[in-house]
Amino acid sequence: MNKITKLIQLLFLAAVFTNNALAQTPVSHPDLVWEKEETHSDEFDALDTDKWENDPNDWGVWSWDPSLAYVENNELKIKMIQETHRRNTHFGQNEELYYKSGIIRNNQTITYGYFEAKIKGADRFPGVSPAFWLYSINQPDPTEDGQAKYSEIDVVELTQKEWDFENNEWEGPEAIDMNLHAVARENGQLVQIRPHGKPDLAQNKWYADFDPRDDYHTYGVLSRVDSIFWYVDGIERGRKENLYWHLPMHITVSMGLRNPFVKYVDGVRYPVADSTTTVGFPTEMACQYVRVWTAVPQIQANASDYENVEFGKNKGLTFNSYFDAGSGFKSTSVMNVELVEKNASGETVKVAASSQALINGKAAGQASAFFNLQGVSNSAELEAGHYYEINASFTSSKEEGTVVELTPIKNIQIVDEVTSIDQGLGSKIEIFPNPALASIKINGIQKTASITIHSVSGNVMLEKEVKPQESIDISNWVNGVYIIKVSHNNVVTTKRFVKL
Structure with a gap:
């Protein structure tokens, strides 16, 4: 092997290592130090049933079938089918139900960290809601006010089709829900904390500029002892104070039923027999990975x-x-x-x-x-x-x-x-505008500077020399977070900017 060939191979391996290293940090916070929690993460080479429970107890209108959660081509697939069946429910015995779906739930619990999945929604709309979430099971009754009996963090729920009260119409598939649920003790009584009942505490909704059924997007949550933050493709889309979400929870990927196949009556969700159809079924969501990290001090x-x-x-x-x-x-x-x-x-x-x-x-x-x-x-x-x-x-x-x-x-x-x-030349360099739609400029350079821009996944988007106030075209780039390195006056400054 000659020296040139060996050098090329080394450079290739270095590039692969760099890309993998970048990929194995949260999309929204690649510059911090993290420890990956392997027991809660999965790249889905196969469905590891030692790690994931795929046949939990049915509840409500949801009937889980382990055959409907499977790995295919290195992706987790969660499928929903129309199949009329009967079982006991919390609202009646031997009730007739009409749909079955898949679910996976991590066997271990975790409370704080960064939780991220790359998901493509199901084709069927409306009626099904792909979800990535965490929830607690069988926790003791709280003994003091402010403590929780139940905690649930919805990293994302897609295509729920809720009623838009502001515009007086049903939402489209672009509505992204990122909510919280809890049962907590207040004034000596257990009370429900739900998105619609207490939106200031528990509701986040963002209307995307994309249809989540068309392509893969990353959905993440950073859960800290003081606050909870939601991210889509690395961009923060919601935050709430963390009041009740301190219980050990199970990471879960599933697909639930929504309008028109279910309805609420006095706070209880029931199936709607008249809406049952096979049109659009079976339908499935895809998840390329689930990754979990905890922040290092x-x-x-x-x-x-x-x-x-x-x-x-x-x-x-x-x-x-x-x-x-x-x-x-x-x-x-x-x-x-x-x-x-x-x-x-x-x-x-x-x-x-x-x-x-x-x-x-x-x-x-x-x-x-x-x-x-x-x-x-x-x-x-x-x-x-x-x-x-x-x-x-x-x-x-x-x-x-x-x-x-x-x-x-x-x-x-x-x-x-x-x-x-x-x-402080480094601190004087800024990217403007940030966020940006079509172009950016680098403020703070007094002469020609070298720049390198790469995506958070490590792909180099641009390398060039730029002049002061030169406009850099990013109009055709995918929306998301980018990292730019500016070499100027013998100082290398690293900045982040957002493409909208």
């Missing part, structure tokens, strides 16, 4: 905003970062941030300046700390080989006290005075 910052960048004593230094206490946990301290003088061996000489970000009791989010640089020696005045670096740390409630530290950011340049153009 972390502090993230854009190092290029600080490394080898000059900061003047006249303006000080603002350090911006993102922190996460880890899935299911909160910060139990402030974030301590220090500007530290180091010697050539990397040993601490002294703490030149210190600051704090107030993140006590928070699960995750942006953190900002300001350094007053008055009294700090200029970098040029330090002994040979000495340099400044930024350190940051806080304590997470994980394992009753886990210290979380920033990877040190080195070579901070302290000078007497800088102009606004010189200071």
